[in-house]
C-alpha cells in the first residue's frame with residue numbers, strides 16, 4: 001500500500017499541475033466576444049468564433065474590424081488588433097467615437113445587412129443556450 | 133421570407149393604416165357631434181356623479197364624493213389593475229432596450245431605455261393584469277353577459293405582443309419563429325386600433341372633453357346631431 005502511494009501520489013499531482021498549465025497557457029480560440037468591459041452586462045455574451053467566422057465570411061483584412069485611428073483620422077492599411085475596442089470606445093457615445101455597445105452593433109450588423117448574410121436579431125447573437 | 137415581410141414593408145403598411153384609420157375615426161366622431169349647445173350637462177347638480185352632494189360639502193368634499201361615486205369608488209380593484217395595465221401597455225414597449233436599439237439602427241435616434249430585467253418584470257406584471265381581465269370577463273356573470281367576441285379579441289391583441297416578446301427575450305421555442313410572430317402580432321394590434329374598440333385610446337378624449345354629457349370631464353359643448 002505504502003509503495004503504491006509513493007509512486008501514484010506524485011504522478012497525480014503532476015497530472016493535475018499539467019492540466020492547470022494547459023488551461024492557463026494554451027488559450028482556447030475565441031468563441032464569444034468578451035463582455036467584461038461592460039459595467040453591468042445585461043445579455044449573454046455574443047457568439048463570435050473569431051477564426052471560423054472570418055474564414056467563412058472571407059475576411060482577410062484585419063483592419064475591417066480592428067481599425068486604427070490617430071488624432072481622429074483613420075489610418076488606412078494599419079490595424080489595431082493589439083488593442084481592445086474598449087481602449088478607444090468608452091461606454092458612453094461621444095462626439096469623437098461611438099460608445100462601446102454601439103460600436104460593436106454597428107460593426108457587426110451593418111456588414112451582415114450589407115452582405116445579406118449573418119445574424120441581425122438580438123437573440124441570434126446573444127444566445128442563451130449556445131451550442132458547443 | 134415571412135420574417136423579411138414582417139420586418140420591412142408590413143411595418144409601414146401597419147403604420148399607415150393606423151394613422152389613416154385614426155384620423156378617419158376622429159373626424160367621423162367630430163362630424164357626428166358638430167352641433168353645439170350652451171347648456172353644460174357636466175355642471176348641473178341634478179345629473180352625473182355629483183348628484184348626491186350638497187353645496188355645503190365644500191370643494192374637497194365634492195371631489196371625494198366625485199371619486200367615491202365614480203367607478204374608482206365602486207370598483208377599486210378593477211380600476212387599480214386597469215391603471216397599471218394601461219400605463220405598462222405604453223411604457224414597456226416605448227422604453228424597451230431592444231426596440232430602441234432597432235429604432236436607432238434604422239433611423240439613428242432613440243429614446244431612453246430601462247434595464248432589461250426591469251422590462252422583464254413589468255412584462256410579467258402586465259400579463260398578470262391581462263389574466264385578471266380575462267378571468268373577470270369569464271367568471272363574473274354580469275360582465276360575461278355584456279361580453280362579445282370583440283372584447284376577447286382586443287384583450288388578446290394587447291397581450292399577444294407582450295407574451296410573444298417575452299418568449300423571444302427568453303429564447304423559448306424557435307427564436308426566429310417567435311420573433312416573426314411577435315412582429316406580426318404587434319402590427320396586427322396597430323392596424324386593429326382604429327377599427328376596434330381600442331379606438332377608445334383617442335376617442336376617449338374627444339368624448340370626455342369635447343362632447344357634453346353627464347360624465348364629461350371638461351366643459352365640452354358638442355352634442356350628438
Ligand code: HEM
Pocket residue numbers: 121122123138139143221224225228230231234248251252255293294297298299300301302311314315318319321
Ligand atoms: C405595440 C406592440 C408591441 C409591444 C407591446 C411589444 C412588446 C415587447 C415586449 C414586452 C418585449 C420583451 C419582453 C421581455 O423583455 O420580457 C419585446 C421584445 C421585442 N420586440 Fe416588441 N412589442 C411590440 C411591437 C414590436 C414590433 C412591431 C417589432 C418589430 C418590428 C418588435 C420587435 C421586438 C424585438 C426585436 C424584441 C426583442 C426580442 C429579444 O429580446 O430577442 N416589437 N416587445
